[in-house]
Amino acid sequence: MNSPALAYVARRILSLLPVWVGISLLAFALVNLAPGDPAQLILLRQTGELPTEEAVQRLREQLGLDDPFPVRYGRWLADAARGDLGTSLRTGEAVLQALLDRFPATLLLAVAALLLGLLIGIPLGTLAAARRDSGFDHASRIGVLLGASIPNFWLGYLFILLFAVGLGWLPVAGWGSWQHLVLPALTLAVGGIAGLTRLTRSTVIEELQADYVRTARAKGLPERAVVRHALRNALNPIVTLTGVRFGRLLAGAVVVETVFAWPGIGKLVVDAIYDRDYPTIQGFVLFTGTVFVLLNLLVDLGYAWLDPRVRLTGKGNGGG
Amino acid sequence: VVRSSRFLPVLWLLSFLAAGCGGGGEAATSAVQEMVVAAGADLGPSGAFQARLGVYPLNTNVGETLTRLAPDYRVEPLLATRWEYRGNNTWRFFLRQDVLFHDGTPFTAQAVVSSIAQSVRGGFAYGPLAEDAVVVIDDHTIDITTTEPNLRLPEQLGHPNFSIFAPGSDPARHPVGTGPFRWVDYRPYEWIVVERNPRYWGEESRLDRIVFRFYPDATTRTLALLAGEVDFAMDLPREQVTAVERNGSARVVRSPPGQMLNLYLNIRGSPPHDLLGDVRLRRAIALSIDRGQLVRQLWRGEAEEVRSLTVPAVLGRFAGRVNGVAHDPQQARRLLDGAGWTPGADGVRAQNDRRLRLILLTHPDLEGGIGEFVQAQLRQVGIDAQWVRLPDAASYAERLRAGAFDLNLTLPNQNDGDPLFLPGLLLYSRSGRPLARWHAPGGRLDSLIEAGRQAPNPVDGQRLAAEAIRMAVDEEVLVVPLAGRSRLYGLSRTVNGFEPHPSQTNQGWASVWVDR
Numbered sequence: 001m002n003s004p005a006l007a008y009v010a011r012r013i014l015s016l017l018p019v020w021v022g023i024s025l026l027a028f029a030l031v032n033l034a035p036g037d038p039a040q041l042i043l044l045r046q047t048g049e050l051p052t053e054e055a056v057q058r059l060r061e062q063l064g065l066d067d068p069f070p071v072r073y074g075r076w077l078a079d080a081a082r083g084d085l086g087t088s089l090r091t092g093e094a095v096l097q098a099l100l101d102r103f104p105a106t107l108l109l110a111v112a113a114l115l116l117g118l119l120i121g122i123p124l125g126t127l128a129a130a131r132r133d134s135g136f137d138h139a140s141r142i143g144v145l146l147g148a149s150i151p152n153f154w155l156g157y158l159f160i161l162l163f164a165v166g167l168g169w170l171p172v173a174g175w176g177s178w179q180h181l182v183l184p185a186l187t188l189a190v191g192g193i194a195g196l197t198r199l200t201r202s203t204v205i206e207e208l209q210a211d212y213v214r215t216a217r218a219k220g221l222p223e224r225a226v227v228r229h230a231l232r233n234a235l236n237p238i239v240t241l242t243g244v245r246f247g248r249l250l251a252g253a254v255v256v257e258t259v260f261a262w263p264g265i266g267k268l269v270v271d272a273i274y275d276r277d278y279p280t281i282q283g284f285v286l287f288t289g290t291v292f293v294l295l296n297l298l299v300d301l302g303y304a305w306l307d308p309r310v311r312l313t314g315k316g317n318g319g320g
Numbered sequence: 321v322v323r324s325s326r327f328l329p330v331l332w333l334l335s336f337l338a339a340g341c342g343g344g345g346e347a348a349t350s351a352v353q354e355m356v357v358a359a360g361a362d363l364g365p366s367g368a369f370q371a372r373l374g375v376y377p378l379n380t381n382v383g384e385t386l387t388r389l390a391p392d393y394r395v396e397p398l399l400a401t402r403w404e405y406r407g408n409n410t411w412r413f414f415l416r417q418d419v420l421f422h423d424g425t426p427f428t429a430q431a432v433v434s435s436i437a438q439s440v441r442g443g444f445a446y447g448p449l450a451e452d453a454v455v456v457i458d459d460h461t462i463d464i465t466t467t468e469p470n471l472r473l474p475e476q477l478g479h480p481n482f483s484i485f486a487p488g489s490d491p492a493r494h495p496v497g498t499g500p501f502r503w504v505d506y507r508p509y510e511w512i513v514v515e516r517n518p519r520y521w522g523e524e525s526r527l528d529r530i531v532f533r534f535y536p537d538a539t540t541r542t543l544a545l546l547a548g549e550v551d552f553a554m555d556l557p558r559e560q561v562t563a564v565e566r567n568g569s570a571r572v573v574r575s576p577p578g579q580m581l582n583l584y585l586n587i588r589g590s591p592p593h594d595l596l597g598d599v600r601l602r603r604a605i606a607l608s609i610d611r612g613q614l615v616r617q618l619w620r621g622e623a624e625e626v627r628s629l630t631v632p633a634v635l636g637r638f639a640g641r642v643n644g645v646a647h648d649p650q651q652a653r654r655l656l657d658g659a660g661w662t663p664g665a666d667g668v669r670a671q672n673d674r675r676l677r678l679i680l681l682t683h684p685d686l687e688g689g690i691g692e693f694v695q696a697q698l699r700q701v702g703i704d705a706q707w708v709r710l711p712d713a714a715s716y717a718e719r720l721r722a723g724a725f726d727l728n729l730t731l732p733n734q735n736d737g738d739p740l741f742l743p744g745l746l747l748y749s750r751s752g753r754p755l756a757r758w759h760a761p762g763g764r765l766d767s768l769i770e771a772g773r774q775a776p777n778p779v780d781g782q783r784l785a786a787e788a789i790r791m792a793v794d795e796e797v798l799v800v801p802l803a804g805r806s807r808l809y810g811l812s813r814t815v816n817g818f819e820p821h822p823s824q825t826n827q828g829w830a831s832v833w834v835d836r
Binding site (some may be wrong): 034035036037038040041043044045046047048049050051052053054055058059091092093157160161164165168171172173174175258259260261263267268271273274275276 | 361363371376377442443444446481492507508509510533534535536537539540543544546547548549712713714715717718719720721732733735745751752753754755
C-alpha cells in the first residue's frame with residue numbers, strides 16, 4: 001500500500017472517534033428517553049411481580065440510576081475510554097466480554113450467509129444477464145422475487161420442517177457443530193442471494209451493452225470471456241451491496257437467531273432493549289458502529305483493488 | 321479478469337469456519353437416563369443482583385426450600401420437618417438432620433441464615449422480612465421473625481426464591497443446594513445441565529442427567545420435539561397441541577390450572593381514567609364477558625372458566641364462597657342504562673357528551689387475540705375499550721405504574737401456598753406495590769387481608785382469604801377473574817413419570833424417567 005493510501009486508512013480510523021462519541025451520545029439519550037425503569041424490570045424478572053417502590057428505589061441507588069443524565073453519560077464515556085464498557089444490568093457480566101463471547105457466533109453466521117449469497121447470487125445473476133429473456137432468466141427473476149419477499153422466520157420454519165423434522169438431516173436449532181450452521185445460514189442467505197442476483201444481472205446487462213463489449217465481440221472474443229470482462233467491471237456496486245449487507249449481518253439477525261436459538265449479538269441486544277439494559281445497549285451501539293466504519297473502509301479498499309482507476313488519497317473518499 | 325487463485329482465501333476461510341464451528345462442544349451426551357428439555361428463553365442469567373441460577377422461573381431442582389408446595393397446593397415439610405408459631409411474629413422451624421449439600425457439607429441452620437438474607441438483599445423475598453430475620457437456635461433449629469405480623473410465612477417459604485444454598489457458595493454462578501439434582505454446567509442463553517445427586521436425602525431421581533436447552537421461540541421448541549431433538553418441550557403454544565397429538569412419537573400433558581387470567585380494574589384513576597370508580601360500571605364489565613367462549617374458542621379448551629382470582633385449591637374448602645359474576649350482557653346493559661350511560665348512534669354509550677371509552681392494557685406475554693376478545697365483548701354492551709398494545713414489559717410496567725389505564729388484563733401465577741398472595745399483592749392498599757394504588761379500595765378489604773395474615777391456623781387463613789376475594793370479586797368487582805390456564809407440555813412417548821405441577825416454577829423432575 002502506498003503512503004497516500006496509508007494516510008487515507010489512518011484518517012478513516014481516526015474518524016472513528018467522533019463517530020463513537022456521536023452514536024454513543026445518541027444511543028444514551030434514546031434509551032434513557034424510552035419508558036421503563038431497569039431497576040423495576042430486574043426485580044420484576046426475579047419475582048414475576050411488580051416490585052415495591054421501596055425496593056425499586058434501593059436498587060436504583062445501587063445502580064447509580066438516580067444521577068443526572070450528563071453525570072451518567074460522562075461516567076460511561078470515561079470508562080469506555082479505558083476500554084471498560086460497563087456491566088450488564090441484567091446479567092452482571094462485563095458488557096465487552098458478553099459482546100466478545102457472542103460475536104464469534106454472529107460472525108460465523110454472517111460470513112456463512114454472505115458467502116452463500118456471493119457463491120450463488122453472482123453466478124446466477126451473471127448467467128441470467130448472459131441469457132437475458134431466456135427461460136432461465138425468467139425463472140431466476142421469479143426466484144429473486146420470492147427470495148426477497150419471503151419473511152425470514154417463515155422460511156426458517158419451512159427449512160426446519162423439511163430438513164430437520166421431515167428428512168432428519170440437520171438439527172432443528174442450537175449451536176455446536178457445522179450442521180447447526182446450515183439452516184440459519186441458508187435462511188439468512190436467501191434474501192442476500194435474491195439481492196445479489198438482481199443487482200448482478202442488471203449491472204452485467206449494462207456492461208454487456210457497453211462499447212468495449214461490442215468491440216470485443218467484433219474482434220471474435222468468445223462470449224464466455226466477454227461476460228467475464230463485463231462481470232469484472234460490474235463488481236463495484238456488488239462490493240458496495242456486499243459491504244452494507246455484511247454490516248447488517250454483523251449487527252445481528254434477531255429473527256433468525258431467535259428461531260434457531262443461535263447465540264449471537266442480535267438476540268443479546270434485543271433482550272437488552274426489552275430490559276432497558278443501558279450498558280449493553282451502549283456497548284452494542286459502539287461495537288457495531290465501529291464494525292460499520294471498518295467495513296466501509298474495507299469496501300473502499302476493495303474498490304481500489306478491483307478497479308485500477310480508483311485511487312485512494314488522504315484528502316477525500318478516493319476517486320478516479 | 322478474476323483469477324481462480326483469488327478464491328483460495330475464501331476456500332480457506334470456509335474450511336476454517338467449518339472446523340471452528342465444530343468446537344462448540346455441547347454438554348449433551350447420549351447417556352441412558354438423560355433427558356433433554358426444551359425450555360423457553362433464559363430469563364435468569366447469572367450474576368445479576370443476587371440472582372440464583374436454575375431456581376426461578378425455571379426450577380432445575382438443585383435448590384430446596386424449607387416447605388414444599390404440593391401439586392394440590394397443600395404445604396408440606398421439605399428441609400424443615402415441622403414448624404410452630406412462637407408469638408411476636410416469630411416462627412420456629414425444625415430442620416431436617418440427614419441432609420448434605422452437593423459439595424458434601426452438612427445442611428445446618430447457618431445455611432438458612434445466609435440464604436434468606438441473600439433473598440432479602442436481592443429483593444426477591446416475598447413477605448415482610450429483613451436481612452437478619454433468621455436467628456439460629458441450634459444447628460437444626462431456627463427462628464424467623466417477620467417485620468410485620470405475617471402468619472402465612474410457612475406457606476410463603478415454599479416459593480423457590482427461598483431456596484437454601486450452601487453458605488459461602490455463589491448461587492448466581494454455581495448453585496450448591498441440597499436438591500435431587502446437582503449443578504453441572506451453564507452456558508447463558510444456551511443450556512443448563514444438572515445431574516442426579518447420589519447423596520440425596522429423599523427418593524433419588526431416576527434420571528442421571530437433565531439438559532435444559534433454551535429455545536426462545538415456542539414454535540422451534542415444538543419442532544425440536546417433533547424432530548426428536550429433545551425429549552420434552554415446555555409451554556407448547558396452544559395452536560400446536562393438535563400437531564403434537566397427531567404425531568406418533570409425542571404426546572401432550574396438561575397441568576391443572578395454576579396461571580390465572582384476570583382483568584384488573586382501575587378504581588382510583590385520575591381523569592380520563594376515573595370512570596371505574598363507579599361499581600355499576602365495573603359490574604357491567606364483569607357481566608359482559610363470556611368466559612366460556614374465551615376458554616372454548618380462544619384457548620381451544622386448554623383452560624378452565626374460574627370464579628376466583630386465584631387457584632381454587634389454595635382456598636381449600638372455602639373456594640366455593642366466591643361466586644364470580646356470570647355472563648349476562650342484558651343485565652350489563654340495564655346497569656349501564658341505570659348509571660346514565662345511553663347508547664349513541666354508533667352503539668357506544670355516552671353520558672353528558674362523554675363517551676364510555678376505557679383504555680385496556682394487556683400483558684405483553686399474552687398471546688394475541690385476548691385483547692381483541694375482551695374489546696369485542698365490551699363493545700356489545702356499548703363500552704368502547706381502546707386496546708393499547710405495548711411492545712415490552714418495560715413500557716407496560718411504566719404505563720401501569722403511572723395509572724394511565726382503566727383495564728389491565730394480566731396472567732398472575734399462584735406459586736406458593738399463601739391464599740392471600742394474589743389479593744395481598746394488588747388489592748391491599750398498604751402493600752407498597754405500585755399497582756395497589758389503582759386497585760386497592762382500603763377499608764374492610766385491608767382488614768380482611770391483615771386478619772388473614774394474623775390467623776395462626778392456615779385454615780383460618782384460607783377462610784379469610786376467600787372472604788377477601790369474595791369481596792373483591794363479587795361485591796366490589798375490583799377484578800374480573802376470567803380463566804385458569806393449564807401449562808402444556810410436549811413429551812416424547814419415551815418419557816414417563818412426569819407429574820405436572822400447576823405452578824410450573826415448583827415443578828419436580830425426580831420422578832421422571834426415559835425409556836431408551
